[in-house]
Amino acid sequence: MQAKATALIPVDEALRLLLDGVRPLDAERLPIAECGDRILATDIRSLRTQPPFDASAMDGYAVRSADVARLPARLRVIGSAPAGRPFSGAVGPGEAVRIFTGAPMPEGSDCVLIQEDAASVADDMIEAKETVAASRHVRARGLDFSEGQPLLDRGRRLDPPALSLAASANHAALDVVRKPLVAIIATGDELLPPGSVVGPGQIIASNGLGVAEIVRSAGARVLDCGIVADDRDAISATLDRALEAGADLIVTIGGASVGVHDLVREVLTARGGELDFWKIAMRPGKPLMAGTLGGRKIVGLPGNPVASLVCSYVFLKPLVACMAGRLHEADLRQGILGAPVPANDQRQDYLRAAIRREADGIVATPSAIQDSSMLRVMADSAALIVRAPFAPPADAGEECQLLMLS
Missing domain, CATH: 3.90.105.10 (Molybdopterin biosynthesis moea protein, domain 2)
Structure with a gap:
């Protein structure tokens, strides 16, 4: 597997490479x-x-407009036409048919005298209290x-x-x-499923659940491949399982960095995969990688919980939406900083922020701690403040760009 670029690449360029050639599925x-x-x-x-016929738009009486053009007008009721049971006869001069909304207009009638404008004067006789023009209260065939x-x-x-x-x-x-089938593979010897008794050095696997919900929201089905140990054969076997299941996209979580136990990239290399990019100029999410394996797209997310979620919002969601035939536009808005932020380096920052709405706009206050392991801060954040590479320091009250999460 040979990367097309080894240096950090900008977020926009990585997104372009990821979406290049992606089309809706069959x-x-x-x-x-x-x-x-x-x-x-x-x-x-x-x-x-x-409608397949001229139909009454109101409850009332099907009549001839000529018969109610001048008042007073008395009409003899010759039948009824509930919806689904048309009147089989015809309406002649001085006659009316009791009709209900949706019923076909009887032959000879051309308007509906609504029931509020009719008074009963005998068992089979009504008096019109208002005139009615032709076609009034009638839904024409093919309307x-x-x-x-x-x-x-x-x-x-x-x-x-x-x-x-x-x-x-x-x-x-x-x-x-067709909905894309997204296989999600979490890697790491230290991971246990929720509800486990945690031993020394172990943690609960949480990333996969959040990532799965993000891709579902973009129109995908999810194949949960579970937790895979940091073992080359186990990772390779799980990739085979995802391919055999017909996954349109494979997402790995963890194992994409440069540590001796980060084996995902090594396994993909051994299997002849093609790497489009690895290492993004963004924070959090630098060790994101993307490529193809067996003709299927593969995305390797960072193992840090917040990094995996941020990368899913920025990269996975538009990718899955494109495969699902959906129009996706990131919900980017202008906001106002609720606290100062320092100058930025060469990476694009995504700062977790709480928001409040004021008369002047959306005020976004970044968390004082932006460690990529802190899910509680992520859960409390309704937006990410997007800071461009080399952005200068900014004070509270200055404008900022927000990627809205909720």
Whole structure:
């Protein structure tokens, strides 16, 4: 495995390399009930006309506008038309049919006298209290859409209105972009699953859970490959398992740095993988790596908990969204510093910050300690203050850029 660059590369360049050539995955056909929040893989047209007939828009009486053009007007009720049970006859001069919302307009009628404007004067007789113009309170056939009409474009997220529209157009199944399967492999002899009794030198593995939720939020399915020891054969076997399961993206956590027990890069090298980059000019997250293995994208996240989450927000989320056919734009906003920050070095900083909203805008106060092991601070932070390389010191009250997390 040969890296294309050995020096620290800028965040924007790393993101460009990561997304280069990435396209939405192939389509799969699913029952429409399983398509909520999925991305359409094809344009769809209506398979029917809606409404399929001139329909009443109100509860009332189907009448002829000529019969209620002048008041007083009395009409004989000759039948009823509930929704789903059309009146089979025709409305003649001086006649009316009791009708309900959604029912087809009977032959001969051209408007609806709403029930509030009608008074019963006998068992089969009503009196109109208001005049009604032709087509009033009538939904014309095809008002919403017609058979064959384009309705939704490829790439549209099937939110509740879009899903309902596709169903109304009589689509029982839809072609949607397949959800990427992301295999997550946590490495480290020191790691134990939550709920374990922790021995000397051991810690609880937490990174994988947070990373999994981030990729799910971008439209992926997750294959949890568990915790793998710092062992070349074990790491290699787990990579095989991920490939055999059909993972579209493999994410490793830990083992990507330069220590003698950081074996992930070594194993990938031995397997003939291609490395696009390794080591990013960012803090936290410097030892991030990305490449391909067996034709699949692979991303190696740092082992430090905060670094793995920050890198997932910055790199994994847009990558997975692109594979899932989703439009992803980082939620970047202008904010106001709530405390001074020192000058920056050559790495782009992502400072965990608490925020509060004031009349002048969003005030972001960075945590006094930014150690990449401190998850409590990360959990309390609603945004990351993004500090460009070599940024000068800034005082409280100055503008800053924020990557919003929640």
